Amino acid sequence: MSSVFQPILEKGIVDHSILHKALMEYFSIADQSSAADIIQQLSGPLLVRMVDSREGSRIAMLCVKHGSAKERKKIIKGMKGYVGKIAHDQCGSMVLVCILSIVDDTKLVAKAVIRELQTILKDLVLDKGDAEENSDLDKQKKSSEVGEDDEDNSDTENVESENLNSVEGGKKDPFLRRQELLVNSGLAESLIDTCIESAGELLTSNFGKEVLYEVATGGADGILHPTLDAKLDALHETIATLVAQPKSEGPEEEHLFENFHSSRTIRRLVLDCPTFASILWKKALKGKCKMWAQGHSSRVVCAFSESSDSTVRDLAREELQPLIDGGILKLPENKPLAKAV
Structure with a gap:
């Protein structure tokens, strides 16, 4: 043959x-x-x-x-x-x-x-x-x-x-292979730079948002830490700054908190990346939770109460509890705001 x-x-x-x-x-x-x-x-x-x-x-x-x-x-x-x-x-x-x-x-x-x-x-x-x-x-x-x-x-x-x-x-150790291909090659740094440059576009992209999420959380097994921590902090700051922009009155431009794709990606980042959650709270949400307590944006606000990180929960507790008690913010079922220890 x-x-x-x-x-x-x-x-x-x-x-x-x-x-x-x-x-x-x-x-x-x-x-x-x-x-x-x-x-x-x-x-x-x-x-x-x-x-x-x-x-x-x-x-x-x-x-x-x-x-x-x-x-x-x-x-x-x-x-x-x-x-x-x-x-x-x-x-x-x-x-x-x-x-x-x-x-x-x-x-x-x-x-x-x-x-x-x-x-x-x-x-x-x-x-x-x-x-x-x-x-x-x-x-x-x-x-x-x-x-x-x-x-x-x-x-x-x-x-x-x-x-x-x-x-x-x-034969090479999988983690070492990834380290060499991602970090040592400079690909990860270039990828973070691309995410910083195009953060808004990626957040609202059905597929680009997945790349942004993986990069912003440091990759599987924290492959990007600690070598690229400074770059990741810059990415977190960029995303938070974009989200902190005022809500548009007109229908022509959808806010990142209100977009279907970006709101869910930001929520995942709050849940899985405490560093980002802290930056986002200080830049975009502190004192403004009532405004974002309805619609897609409410998922992001609720994520602060659902976080497994006590520091993230404590950041939002004082502002979220009155909204929850007043029925303005509705948490997912079986997700009450955790009490302080």
Whole structure:
């Protein structure tokens, strides 16, 4: 069977989805040696031309997962100049997630992949697929989120189940990998700068708000602390300053407390980031809770009473209790204002 594919691959005829499907079928039945021969042929620029299809991206992930260090290097170098285009593609972006999760040579990944991503960060964080990819850098998501396909192919699904549902990391410690890719590479700092520059736009974006939340809370396991604490404080100040702007009388501009997306994101930040909650209270809410006790904004106000952090609860207690007692502010059920100890 490999003799059928080899002349096709040698001629570089890899753009057709029918070939991608045939290769996936082949990988489902091929022995390790035969599959390795095909992976070796695909490693490099050829693979870049395949990642925009569902099967093509799966093949690319198989090549990354099962390829040698030398083959992985060829795959990554073959992406030079195309990383931005790949990142904007739903299927292609999952190949980048796979590379970030598996390849132990983080210096190569930082130089060849992350450096190109840094130049288009704003576009990425406002794009649905790419917002998820940037969030993956903080969370290391699984790569089973490739788009749905109506075709039912049991052999292909078996390969996916075995190899693609969970992208296993390489030998390097996962936290160290994330530290090197996010912090040491400068990506996290650039990401925070992008969030500061576009905070208002991200807060009201259906997908960008997720990136902003992950960054503002310091990433999973606090990956951004303590190295970037000063930058994170600047981001918190920026968000609080935007929210502190006066409520517009006209209907043309919706306040961040009243916007569906931003109000819920700010609420999550209050609940999960005490540092931000303190800044927000002092800049935007102290003495103004009654004005924001109705509508979407009430969720943010209520978050201060629901916080697991006693300092945050104590900040708001004196102002919120009369509003609660007077029925102006209604807390979620079973969420009474915690009493001071």
